[in-house]
Amino acid sequence: MKKAISKFISSTSVDVNTVNELARDLQRSLLIGDVNVELVQKISENVKRRALEEKLPPGISRKDQIIKIVYEELVKLLGEEPAKLKIPRDRKYVIMMVGIHGFGKTTSIAKLAFYLKKNGYDVGVICADTYRPGACDQLEQLLRDTKIPVYRHDGEKDPVKIVKEGIEKLTSDGVKVILIDTAGRHKSQETLMEEIRALQREIKPDEVMLVIDAGIGQQAGVHAKAFHEAAPVGSIFLTKMDTSAKGGGALSAIAFTNARIKFIGTGERIDDIELFNPSRYVSRLLGLGDIEGLLEKFRLAELEMDKKRAEAFMRGEFTLEQFVKQLKDLRKAGPLSKLISKLPLPGVQNIPDEALRNADKQIDKWYAIVCSMTPEERIDPHIINSSRIKRIARGAGVLEKDVKNLIKQYRLAKKFMKTAKRLPKKFLEKV
Ligand SMILES: Nc1nc2c(ncn2[C@@H]2O[C@H](COP(=O)(O)OP(=O)(O)O)[C@@H](O)[C@H]2O)c(=O)[nH]1
Numbered sequence: 001m002k003k004a005i006s007k008f009i010s011s012t013s014v015d016v017n018t019v020n021e022l023a024r025d026l027q028r029s030l031l032i033g034d035v036n037v038e039l040v041q042k043i044s045e046n047v048k049r050r051a052l053e054e055k056l057p058p059g060i061s062r063k064d065q066i067i068k069i070v071y072e073e074l075v076k077l078l079g080e081e082p083a084k085l086k087i088p089r090d091r092k093y094v095i096m097m098v099g100i101h102g103f104g105k106t107t108s109i110a111k112l113a114f115y116l117k118k119n120g121y122d123v124g125v126i127c128a129d130t131y132r133p134g135a136c137d138q139l140e141q142l143l144r145d146t147k148i149p150v151y152r153h154d155g156e157k158d159p160v161k162i163v164k165e166g167i168e169k170l171t172s173d174g175v176k177v178i179l180i181d182t183a184g185r186h187k188s189q190e191t192l193m194e195e196i197r198a199l200q201r202e203i204k205p206d207e208v209m210l211v212i213d214a215g216i217g218q219q220a221g222v223h224a225k226a227f228h229e230a231a232p233v234g235s236i237f238l239t240k241m242d243t244s245a246k247g248g249g250a251l252s253a254i255a256f257t258n259a260r261i262k263f264i265g266t267g268e269r270i271d272d273i274e275l276f277n278p279s280r281y282v283s284r285l286l287g288l289g290d291i292e293g294l295l296e297k298f299r300l301a302e303l304e305m306d307k308k309r310a311e312a313f314m315r316g317e318f319t320l321e322q323f324v325k326q327l328k329d330l331r332k333a334g335p336l337s338k339l340i341s342k343l344p345l346p347g348v349q350n351i352p353d354e355a356l357r358n359a360d361k362q363i364d365k366w367y368a369i370v371c372s373m374t375p376e377e378r379i380d381p382h383i384i385n386s387s388r389i390k391r392i393a394r395g396a397g398v399l400e401k402d403v404k405n406l407i408k409q410y411r412l413a414k415k416f417m418k419t420a421k422r423l424p425k426k427f428l429e430k431v
Pocket residue numbers: 099100101102103104105106107108184239240241242243264265266267268272
């Protein structure tokens with residue numbers, strides 16, 4: 001993916017071909033990552049469509065614009081909002097951590113326990129890795145200075161039994177959130193999965209969290225699939241994001257489990273843990289150092305565009321075309337009916353649905369009318385006489401009274417703008 005982006009950045013010009021090529025390269029790398037075919041198709045189509053359709057804000061290059069589009073489409077795939085903890089505070093909540101040995105499961109459990117404790121949870125952990133010698137010592141060692149209780153039962157070989165005992169003991173000690181460390185290595189892959197299946201069946205944890213090493217690349221998908229079949233994975237902890245790996249394999253893990261990444265590990269220390277942030281992850285994935293800077297540039301440019309429009313508006317350069325375009329822009333945000341019902345205005349709930357739906361239809365109609373006007377008519381509607389009205393109505397497939405109605409509404413809006421111009425400057429700045 002990084003290669004696709006840097007190839008695009010180094011291309012000398014941007015045209016339909018370079019955009020298509022970029023979309024193709026992205027498609028390929030997502031497919032190699034085992035991301036769902038339909039999803040891949042949708043992402044690449046969205047990139048192509050938006051690259052051709054979207055207006056270029058002043059001062060922004062076509063390249064920057066397209067990179068921003070790719071970035072946004074990938075962030076959409078990962079869930080736009082940063083991950084949330086979503087752990088209840090008032091009842092028992094059991095999280096079972098699963099994953100191949102060496103990926104960082106035990107370390108991540110200690111990190112998560114510490115993180116939860118800092119966030120005010122009563123937390124405890126259970127060591128149910130009976131396979132690896134010293135697994136419980138490691139966990140205790142990691143949590144030594146935190147006063148977080150660790151339940152262990154040396155000599156007991158049945159992890160289901162240990163976990164059941166542990167939950168009982170910790171709960172009676174007032175612990176609410178319980179984290180379970182499970183084995184990540186066994187006699188064979190099959191016996192490991194059998195153990196995870198048994199734990200899932202007998203314990204029914206509230207959440208199964210899969211631990212994945214950011215460095216393993218596409219293998220992540222295979223592991224995720226195996227664990228997911230044994231115990232449905234609800235969230236992902238992506239470890240070792242501080243190493244050179246970019247964690248692209250996590251995309252495949254997501255594709256196989258439908259789970260979201262909740263945490264990333266960023267070092268070996270107990271506080272090297274962060275809630276997952278999709279936008280930061282995608283910028284790392286694409287090798288975009290300063291995506292925030294780029295996004296800021298867009299925000300400013302768009303603001304500038306709005307400001308220019310507002311100034312023209314205030315000078316009274318408010319053409320019929322602008323009038324309809326503004327209504328149309330508003331519509332882009334969704335049906336007008338939806339938009340209006342969300343406004344924090346008193347009485348909004350009382351506007352009949354039918355009236356709102358009519359407003360939507362009205363705007364479409366007005367747009368059609370403006371489209372069948374000549375440029376002169378749009379600039380100066382005064383010249384629109386009855387024979388012009390007839391022609392415009394026919395062209396737009398509407399009634400003559402619709403055309404007249406539009407012109408009337410436009411005049412009212414323009415008059416309002418003239419009044420607004422006489423208002424104090426302070427007020428206008430707010431507008
Ligand atoms: N750099 C780095 N190392 C990590 C991270 N998480 C775990 N490790 C290291 O990975 C190794 C294996 O961790 P461990 O928790 O024992 O893995 P487990 O076998 O899955 O339980 C240890 O050396 C950890 O210190 C991380 O986020 N960053």
